[in-house]
Amino acid sequence: MTTSQRAFLFFLHVFLLTLFPFKTASSARIEAEALLRWKSSLPPSPSLNSWSLKYLKNLCRWTGIHCNASGSVSEVDLSYASLSGTIENLDFNSFPNLTSLNLKGNSFNESIPSGIGSRSGLVFLDLSNNLLEGSIPPEIGNLTQIQYISLYNNNLKGEIPYQIGNFRKLEHLDFGSNYLETPDWSRIPTFPLLKYLSFNDNELHLGFPGFISGCLNLKFLDLSLNCLMGPVPESLFNNLVKLEYLNLAYNSFEGPLSANLTKLSKLKELRLAGNFFSGYILDSISLISDLRILSLFNNSFQGNIPASLGQLRSLERLDLRMNGFNSMIPPEIGLCTNLSYLALGQNSITGSLPLSLSNLTNLLVLGLSSNSLSGDIPPHFLGNWTKLTSLFIHNNSFTGRLPSEIGLLTNLSHLYLYENALSSSIPPEIGNLRNLLVLDLATNYFSGEIPPTIGNLANLSLLQLSYNKLSGTIPPAICKLSSLEALLLSNNNLEGSIPECLGNFSNGLQVLHLKANRLQGLIPREFKEGCALQSLNLNGNRLEGILPESLVHCQQLEVFDLGNNNIQDSFPFWTDSLPDLRVLVLKSNRFHGTIPPSKANLTFPTLQIFDISCNEFTGLLPTQYLKNLKGMINVKENASETRNGNSRYWESTVITRGGLELTYADPTSVIVKGSERQLERILKTLTTVDLSNNFFHGNIASSIGDLNSLRYLNFSHNRLTGGIPPSLGDIPVLESLDLSYNLLGGEIPWQLTKLTFLEVLNLSMNYFVGPILQTGQFLTFDKSSYIGNPELCGNPILKKCEDDKKQQPVLSALPEEVDGYGILDGMKWQVVLMGYGCGAVVGIILGLFLF
Numbered sequence: 001m002t003t004s005q006r007a008f009l010f011f012l013h014v015f016l017l018t019l020f021p022f023k024t025a026s027s028a029r030i031e032a033e034a035l036l037r038w039k040s041s042l043p044p045s046p047s048l049n050s051w052s053l054k055y056l057k058n059l060c061r062w063t064g065i066h067c068n069a070s071g072s073v074s075e076v077d078l079s080y081a082s083l084s085g086t087i088e089n090l091d092f093n094s095f096p097n098l099t100s101l102n103l104k105g106n107s108f109n110e111s112i113p114s115g116i117g118s119r120s121g122l123v124f125l126d127l128s129n130n131l132l133e134g135s136i137p138p139e140i141g142n143l144t145q146i147q148y149i150s151l152y153n154n155n156l157k158g159e160i161p162y163q164i165g166n167f168r169k170l171e172h173l174d175f176g177s178n179y180l181e182t183p184d185w186s187r188i189p190t191f192p193l194l195k196y197l198s199f200n201d202n203e204l205h206l207g208f209p210g211f212i213s214g215c216l217n218l219k220f221l222d223l224s225l226n227c228l229m230g231p232v233p234e235s236l237f238n239n240l241v242k243l244e245y246l247n248l249a250y251n252s253f254e255g256p257l258s259a260n261l262t263k264l265s266k267l268k269e270l271r272l273a274g275n276f277f278s279g280y281i282l283d284s285i286s287l288i289s290d291l292r293i294l295s296l297f298n299n300s301f302q303g304n305i306p307a308s309l310g311q312l313r314s315l316e317r318l319d320l321r322m323n324g325f326n327s328m329i330p331p332e333i334g335l336c337t338n339l340s341y342l343a344l345g346q347n348s349i350t351g352s353l354p355l356s357l358s359n360l361t362n363l364l365v366l367g368l369s370s371n372s373l374s375g376d377i378p379p380h381f382l383g384n385w386t387k388l389t390s391l392f393i394h395n396n397s398f399t400g401r402l403p404s405e406i407g408l409l410t411n412l413s414h415l416y417l418y419e420n421a422l423s424s425s426i427p428p429e430i431g432n433l434r435n436l437l438v439l440d441l442a443t444n445y446f447s448g449e450i451p452p453t454i455g456n457l458a459n460l461s462l463l464q465l466s467y468n469k470l471s472g473t474i475p476p477a478i479c480k481l482s483s484l485e486a487l488l489l490s491n492n493n494l495e496g497s498i499p500e501c502l503g504n505f506s507n508g509l510q511v512l513h514l515k516a517n518r519l520q521g522l523i524p525r526e527f528k529e530g531c532a533l534q535s536l537n538l539n540g541n542r543l544e545g546i547l548p549e550s551l552v553h554c555q556q557l558e559v560f561d562l563g564n565n566n567i568q569d570s571f572p573f574w575t576d577s578l579p580d581l582r583v584l585v586l587k588s589n590r591f592h593g594t595i596p597p598s599k600a601n602l603t604f605p606t607l608q609i610f611d612i613s614c615n616e617f618t619g620l621l622p623t624q625y626l627k628n629l630k631g632m633i634n635v636k637e638n639a640s641e642t643r644n645g646n647s648r649y650w651e652s653t654v655i656t657r658g659g660l661e662l663t664y665a666d667p668t669s670v671i672v673k674g675s676e677r678q679l680e681r682i683l684k685t686l687t688t689v690d691l692s693n694n695f696f697h698g699n700i701a702s703s704i705g706d707l708n709s710l711r712y713l714n715f716s717h718n719r720l721t722g723g724i725p726p727s728l729g730d731i732p733v734l735e736s737l738d739l740s741y742n743l744l745g746g747e748i749p750w751q752l753t754k755l756t757f758l759e760v761l762n763l764s765m766n767y768f769v770g771p772i773l774q775t776g777q778f779l780t781f782d783k784s785s786y787i788g789n790p791e792l793c794g795n796p797i798l799k800k801c802e803d804d805k806k807q808q809p810v811l812s813a814l815p816e817e818v819d820g821y822g823i824l825d826g827m828k829w830q831v832v833l834m835g836y837g838c839g840a841v842v843g844i845i846l847g848l849f850l851f
Contacts, residue, residue, distance in 0.1 A: 027071075027072055028056070028059050028071055028072070029056065030094050031059065031072065031073045031094055031095055032053065032056050032059050033094075034090070034091045034094035034095070035051055035062070035065070035073075036051060036052075036053065037089065037091065038087075038089050038090045038091070039051050041085060041086070041089040042083060042084065042085035042086075043084050043085055045081070045082060045083050045084075047063055047064075047078070047081040047082055047083060048063060048081075048083075049063075050062045050063045051063065059071075059073070060073075063078070063081075064076055064077045064078040064081065066100075068097055070097075072095075072096070072097040073095050073097065073098060074097050074098060074099050074100065075098075075099065075100040075101075075102075075124075076095075076098065076100070076101050076102065076103075077100070077102040078102065078103055078106070079102045079103065079104045079105050079106075079126070080104070080105035080106070081105075081106060082106065082107075083103075083106040083107065083108065084106065084107040084108065084109070085108060085109070086108060086109060086110040087103065087108050087110075087112070087113060087127075088110055088111065088113045090113070091115070092113070092115045092116055092118050092119050093115065093118055095119065096121075097121070098119050098121065098122060099121055099122060099123045099124065099145075100122070100123060100124035100125075101119075101122065101124070101125050101126070101127075102124065102125075102126045103126065103127050103130065104126045104127065104128040104129050104130070104150070105128070105129045105130075106129075106130055107130060107131055108127070108130040108131060108132060109130070109131040109132065109133065110132070110133065110134070111132065111133060111134030111135075111137075112127065112132055112134070112136060112137055112140070112151075112156075113137070114137040114138075114139040115139075116137070116139065116140060116143075117137065117139030117140055117141070117142035117143065118139075118142070119143070120142050120143060120144055120145060121145055122143050122145060122146055123145055123146060123147050123148070124146075124147065124148045125143065125146060125148070125149045125150070126148070126149075126150045127150070127151050127154070128150040128151060128152035128153055128154070128174065129152065129153045129154075130153075130154050131154065131155060132151070132154040132155065132156060133154070133155040133156065133157065134156065134157065134158075135156065135157060135158030135159070135161075136151065136156055136158070136160065136161050136175075136180075137161070138161040138163045139163075140161060140163065140164065141161060141163025141164060141165070141166040141167075142163075142166070143166075143167065144166050144167070144168065144169075145169060146167050146169065146170060147169050147170060147171050147172070147193075148170075148171060148172040149167070149170070149172070149173055149174070150172070150173075150174040151174070151175050151178065152174045152175070152176045152177055152178075152198070153176070153177040153178075154177070154178055155178065155179065156175075156178040156179065156180060157178070157179045157180065157181070158180065158181060159180070159181050159182065159183040160175065160180050160181070160182075160183045160199075161183070162183050162184060162187035162188050164188065165187065165188045165189045167191065168191070168192070168193075169193060170191050170193060170194050171193050171194060171195050171196065172194075172195065172196040173191075173194065173196065173197050173198070174196065174197075174198040175198065175199055175202070176198040176199060176200040176201055176202070176222065177200065177201040177202075178201075178202055179202060179203055180199070180202040180203065180204070181202070181203050181204065181205070182203075182204045182205050182206050185209045185210045185211055186210065188209075188211045189211060189214075190211050190212075190214030190215050190216075191211075191215050192215075192216070192217065193217060194215045194217060194218055195217055195218060195219045195220065196218075196219065196220040197212065197215065197218060197220065197221050197222070198220070198221075198222040198223075199222070199223055199226065200222040200223060200224045200225050200226070200247065201224065201225040201226070202225075202226055203226065203227065204223070204226040204227060204228055205226075205227045205228065205229075206228065206229070206230075207228065207229060207230040208223075208228060208230065208231075208232060208233055208236070208253075209223075210233075212236070212240075213233055213235035213236050213239050213240065214239065215240070216239055216240070216242070217242060218240050218242060218243060219242050219243060219244045219245065220243075220244065220245040221240070221243060221245065221246050221247070222245070222247040223247065223248050223251065224247045224248060224249040224250050224251070224271065225249070225250045225251075226250075226251050227251065227252060228248075228251040228252065228253065229251065229252040229253065229254070230252075230253065230254065231253070231254060231255040232248065232253055232255070232258070234258060234260055237258050237260035237261055237263050237264060238260055238263060240264065241263055241264065241265070241266070242266060243264050243266065243267055244266050244267060244268045244269070245267075245268065245269045246264065246267060246269070246270055246271070247269070247271040248271070248272050248275065249271045249272060249273040249274050249275070249295065250273065250274035250275070251274070251275055252275060252276060253272075253275040253276065253277065254275065254276040254277065254278070255277065255278065255279075256277070256278055256279030256280070257272075257277060257279065257280075257281065257282065259282060259284065261282075261285070261288075262282075262284045262285065262287040262288060264288065265287060265288055265289070265290075266290065267288050267290070267291055268290055268291060268292045268293070268314075269291075269292060269293040270288070270291060270293065270294050270295070271293065271295040272295065272296050272299065273295045273296060273297045273298050273299070273319065274297075274298045274299075275298075275299055276299065276300060277296070277299040277300065277301065278299070278300040278301065278302070279301065279302070280301065280302065280303045280304075280306075281296070281301060281303075281305070281306050281309075282306070283306045283307075283308040284308075285306065285308065285309070285312075286306075286308035286309065286310075286311035286312060288312070289311070289312065289313075289314070290314055291312050291314060291315060292314050292315060292316045292317065292338075293315075293316060293317040294309075294312070294315065294317070294318050294319070295317065295319040296319065296320055296323065297319045297320060297321035297322050297323070297343065298321065298322040298323075299322075299323055300323065300324060301320070301323040301324060301325065302323065302324035302325065302326065303324075303325065303326070303327070304325070304326075304327035304330075305320065305325050305327050305329065305330055305333075305344070305349075306330070307330040307331075307332040308332070309330070309332065309333060309336070310330065310331075310332025310333055310334070310335040310336060311332075311335070312336060313335065313336065313337070313338065314338060315336045315338060315339055316338050316339060316340050316341065317339070317340065317341040318333075318336070318339060318341070318342050318343070319341065319343040320343065320344050320347070321343045321344065321345045321346050321347070321367065322345070322346040322347075323346075323347055324347065324348065325344070325347040325348065325349060326347070326348040326349070326350070327349065327350075328349065328350055328351035328354075329344065329349060329351065329353065329354055329357070329368075330354070331354040331355070331356040332356070333354070333356065333357065333360075334354060334355075334356025334357050334358070334359040334360060335356070335359070336360070337359055337360065337361070337362065338362060339360050339362060339363060340362050340363060340364045340365070340387075341363075341364060341365045342360065342363060342365070342366050342367070343365070343366075343367035344367065344368050344371070345367045345368055345369040345370050345371065345392060346369065346370040346371070347370075347371055348371065348372060349368070349371040349372065349373060350371070350372045350373065350374070351373065351374070351375075352373065352374060352375030352376075353368075353373065353375065353377075353378065353381065355378070357381065358378070358380055358381050358383075358384045358385075359384070360384075360385070361384050361385070361386075361387070362387060363385050363387060363388055364387055364388060364389050364390070365388070365389060365390045365392075366385070366388060366390070366391055366392065366393070367390070367392040367393075368392065368393045368396065369392045369393060369394045369395050369396070369416065370394070370395040370396075371395075371396055372396065372397060373393070373396040373397065373398065374396070374397040374398065374399065375398065375399065375400075376398065376399055376400035376401075377393075377398055377400065377402065377403060377422075378403075379403035379404075379405040380405075382403055382405040382406055382408055382409060383405050383408055385409065386408055386409060386410070386411070387411060388409050388411060388412055389411050389412060389413050389414070389435075390412070390413060390414040390415075391409070391412060391414070391415050391416065391417075392414070392416045393416070393417060393420070394416040394417055394418045394419050394420065394440065395418070395419040395420075396419075396420055397420065397421055398417075398420040398421065398422060399420070399421045399422065399423070400422065400423065400424075401422065401423060401424035401425075401427075402417070402422055402424070402426065402427055402441075402446075403427070404427040404428075404429045405429075406427060406429060406430060406433075407427065407429025407430065407431070407432035407433065408429075408432075409433060410432055410433060410434065410435065411435060412433050412435060412436055413435050413436060413437045413438070414436075414437060414438045415433070415436060415438065415439050415440070416438070416440045417440065417441050417444065418440045418441060418442040418443050418444070418464065419442070419443045419444075420443075420444055421444065421445060422441075422444040422445065422446060423444070423445040423446065423447065424446070424447065424448075425446065425447060425448035425449070425451075426441065426446050426448070426450065426451055426454075426465075426470075427451070428451040428452075428453045429453075430451060430453065430454060430457075431451065431452075431453025431454055431455070431456040431457065432453075432456070433457060434456060434457065434458065434459065435459060436457050436459065436460055437459055437460060437461045437462070438460075438461060438462045438464075439454075439457065439460060439462070439463050439464065440462070440464040441464065441465050441468070442464045442465060442466045442467050442468070442488070443466070443467040443468075444467075444468055445468065445469055446465070446468040446469065446470060447468070447469040447470065447471065448470065448471065448472070449470065449471060449472035449473075449475070450465065450470055450472065450474065450475050450478075450489075451475075452475045452476075452477040453477070454475065454477060454478065454481075455475065455476075455477025455478060455479075455480040455481065456477075456480075457481060458480065458481065458482070458483065459483055460481050460483060460484055461483055461484065461485045461486070462484070462485060462486040462488075463478075463481070463484060463486070463487050463488070463489075464486070464488045465488065465489050465492070466488045466489060466490040466491050466492070466513065467490070467491045467492075468491075468492055469492065469493060470489070470492040470493065470494060471492070471493045471494065471495070472494065472495065472496075473494065473495060473496035473497075474489065474494055474496065474498065474499055474514075474519075476499055476501070478499065478501075478502075478505075479499055479501035479502075479505045481505070482505060482507075483508065484505075484508070484509055485508045485509060485510050485511070485532075486509070486510060486511035486512075487502070487509065487511065487512050487513070487514075488511065488513040489513070489514050489517070490513045490514060490515040490516050490517070490537065491515065491516040491517075492516075492517055493517065493518060494514070494517040494518065494519060495517070495518045495519065495520070496519065496520070496521075497519065497520060497521035497522070498514065498519055498521065498522075498523065498524055498538075498543075499524070500524045500525065500526070501524070502524050503524035503525070503526045503527040503528070503531075503548075503550070504524075504526055504527065504528040504531075507530065507532065508532050509531075509532060509533060510532050510533060510534045510535070510556075511533075511534060511535045512533060512535070512536050512537070513535065513537040514537070514538050514541065515537045515538060515539040515540050515541070515561070516539065516540040516541075517540070517541055518541065518542060519538075519541040519542065519543060520541065520542040520543065520544070521543065521544070521545075522543070522544065522545040523538065523543055523545070523547065523548055523562075524548065525548045525550065526548070526550055527548065527550040527551050527553050527554055528550070528553060529553045530553070531551075531553045531554035531555075531556075532554075532556060533554040533556065533557050534556050534557060534558050534559070534580075535557075535558060535559040536551075536554070536557060536559065536560050536561070537559065537561040538561065538562050538565065539561045539562065539563040539564050539565070539585065540563070540564045540565075541564075541565055542565065542566060543562070543565040543566065543567060544565070544566040544567060544568065545567065545568065545569075546567070546568065546569040547562070547567065547569050547572050549572075549574055551572075551574070551575075552574040552575075552577065552578070554578070555578060555579065555580075556580060557578050557580065557581055558580045558581060558582045558583065558606075559582065559583040560575065560578075560581060560583065560584050560585070561583060561585040562585065562586055562589065563585040563586065563587040563588050563589070563611065564587070564588045564589075565588075565589050566589060566590060567586075567589040567590065567591065568589075568590045568591075568592070569589075569591055569592075570591065570592060570593040571591060571593065571595045571612075571617070571622075572586075573598060575604075576598050576603035576604050576625070577603075579605060579606070580606055581604060581606060581607055582606050582607060582608050582609065582631060583607075583608070583609040584604070584607060584609065584610055584611070584612075585609065585611045586611065586612045586615065587611045587612060587613040587614050587615070587690065588613070588614040588615075589614075589615055590615065590616055591612065591615040591616065591617060592615065592616040592617065592618070593617065593618065593619075594617070594618055594619030594620075595617060595619065595622040595625065596619075597622075597623075597624040597625075598624065598625065603624070603625055603628045604625060604628060604629055604630075604631070605628075605630050605631065606630070606631040607629050607631050607632075608629075608631040608632060608635070608686065608687045608688075609686065609687070609688050610625075610629065610688070610689050610690070611688065611689075611690040612690070612691055612694070613690045613691060613692040613693050613694070613714065614692070614693040614694075615693070615694055616694065616695065617691075617694040617695060617696060618694070618695045618696070618697075619696065619697070619698075620696065620697065620698040621691065621696050621698060621700065621701065621715070621720070622691075623701040623703060626689065626701070626703070626704060626707070627701070627703040627704070627706060627707075629689075629707055631687070632687045632689075632707040632708075632709050632710045633706065633707060633708055633709055634708065634709060635684075635685055635687060635709035636685075685709075685711075686711065687707075687709050687710050687711050687712070688710075688711060688712035688713075688714075689707075689710060689712070689713050689714070690712070690713075690714040691714065691715055691718070692714045692715060692716040692717050692718070692738065693716070693717040693718075694717075694718055695718065695719060696715070696718040696719065696720060697718065697719040697720060697721065698720065698721065698722075699720070699721060699722035699725075700715065700720060700722065700724065700725050700739075700744075701725070702725040702726075702727040703727075704725065704727065704728065705725060705726075705727025705728055705729070705730040705731060706727075706730075707731060708730060708731055708732065708733075709731075709733060710731050710733070710734060711733055711734060711735045711736070712734075712735060712736040713728075713731075713734065713736065713737050713738070714736070714738040715738070715739050715742065716738045716739060716740040716741050716742070716762065717740070717741040717742075718741075718742055719742065719743055720739070720742040720743060720744055721742075721743045721744065721745075722744065722745070722746075723744065723745060723746030723747075723749070724739065724744065724746070724748065724749055724752070724763075725749075726749040726750075726751040727751075728749075728751070728752060728755075729749065729750075729751025729752050729753070729754040729755060730751070730754075731755070732754070732755070732756070732757070733757055734755050734757065734758055735757050735758060735759050735760065736758075736759065736760040736761075737752075737755075737758060737760070737761050737762070738760070738761075738762040739762065739763055739766065740762040740763060740764040740765050740766070740788075741764070741765045741766075742765075742766050743766065743767065744763075744766040744767065744768065745766065745767035745768060745769065746768065746769065747768065747769060747770040747771075748763070748768060748770070748772065748773055750773060752773065752778075753773055753775050753776040753777070753778060754776070755776070755777060756776065756777065757777075758777040759777070759780075761777075761778075761781050761785045762784075762785055763785055763786055763789065764784065764785065764786060764787045764788045764789065765787070765788035765789075766788065766789055767789065767791070768786075768789040768791065768792050769789075769791035769792065770791070770792065770793070770801075771792075771793055771794040771801045772786060772792055772793070772794040772795065772796075772797070774794065774795065781796070782796050783796045783797045783798075
């Protein structure tokens, strides 16, 4: 090489070296400008304040930006940075060296851009916990170097793209908590390096995904909360021997547990709840010796609870609820001393509690409810379970007293002992449970007084002591329970007055049920503004005086039952302004006076049970109120809007401060074939108007026929005149009609034959004339429906109708009232209706109720 050639090469080398920094600087500027363009498309966020051209030289120090050795962006980590907007404006082509993108825990929306597939060098991609929607772009399959990908908890839809089969280096895949659908699994090969796989909480259908059984390094598998069905393939148990976590819960898998399950000897968690698995739990399950969580609840397992479970000494959580186990509790369970959660409820388990359970000193939750367990509750159990936070042993047959050692469980937040046969008094030590949120001792045989120490339970949300034999007064200490949301003391022998504080001691009190006691005196006078009451039931006491108008502050009230007391007042007109009132029961009191029309345009907009029977009301029927009962017009058969829209029944829902949702029925009573029956739950479609046993007079307005969802109508034992309005035939679901013991006359209108659901009809003790209708439901009524009408003829009564009989005179109908008020006030009545009382009313269909 000549000297001139050497000189040329030297200068060329120097020139290229001088160019290199400019190229690096140019690449960094391109990446910075791409980041700034994306930033400008996003809503402002302080998390990106460092992203600025004035800090261009410090690009690698921008928030969330990491660079490689040459100064090019290699990682973007903006997890939990409180960002929103879209990632569609992020130009992936500007980042040739990007290997990691972490945007989890933000509020990014819209779709995943297809351009993401241009970064084939990506090793780590996490877009979880955002609001991304649309489908997963198939271009994602170009990420052939990916090892970790998570799209968990977004709103992604459509099929899982089969192109993910290109992820040959994949170790972690999480597409859970989206709306993804089933692809053609046969187009997705196995992943030889995959250790973590989750498709949970999506909309996958059909059978078990076939490729999974070939992922031999899999340690974590979660397919829960989908619609997968059929048997679990044996290849899963034979091949995936490295599995430590298996969750197939809440699908439709079926069949017995495979005997090969024990090949998964490294399992620590096995979750199969909410499927259709059947058969028996094999004794060999004890071979999975490291098992910590075994959750099999809500399946169809049967037979014995295997004693071999006692060999699982690492077991921390055992959940066998809602199956068909019919054995005793094996004493060997007491060997699982690491158990913190034991749930065996809703089976057919019998016998008493084995003494070995007292060894479970680490228990936090014990659930044995809804079985056939019996015997007493040994005091030493409670002495050893001092870590318990929840004790559920309700709906069994436990007997004896509640030991005073219950006061040692100072960590308890939920105590459910209802529906047993426990007796004696409630121990005052119950007041030691200062963390208690829910105390439910209903439907036992507890007697004596409510202990005043109950006032120590300052965190209590629900106190349920109904259906016992408690006596004495309601202790004033209850007024200390300022967090109380539901107080249920019904069906006891409580005496004295209702504490005045119950109207205003708790801002959150939603349910107050004191029915069927011996309470007397006045209803608390002061219900303060902002009253949260939804259900108030004082039925069946000895209360007197007048209703406090301050109840109008309870604008959320849905159930208001004051029946069977001694209230002496006029009609509470203020109740028509309660927007959610569905049940108004004032029956069997001493309400009196007329019910004049309201000045409000819309009265009782949601009322569906209106019972003011057995009082002393006078004047005309309250026609204006009746025709405005929108809750009895076009009621949907499936359900109407209520607090719990998915239930067929009206229910009170209380959410405790611990987040537990408690649902309690709204009880009431109806007259069924002359006797009162208690309804513990009320169907949403139940609609009834009962104005019987008062002193109403005048005509029945034809507007009553507009209530086309009315099922039970009772105007009996009044002084009504005129005829039956033909419009009653326009109420297609009417099941019971009682107009007995009035002064009604004329012929029975043929339109009533359109009432195809009418099961009970009582027209007795009136002045009806002419032939009894002989078609439709009228063929099913016996003569008791018509007695006391001497001018009626035809079957089923003995009097025959003469063929040449002249038309019988019809009692002249009195003019229909104007606005339902005033036209007949002051008239003198010469006819006295004899021999009726508040029990002789109407029989109705029991099929609609649950007693």
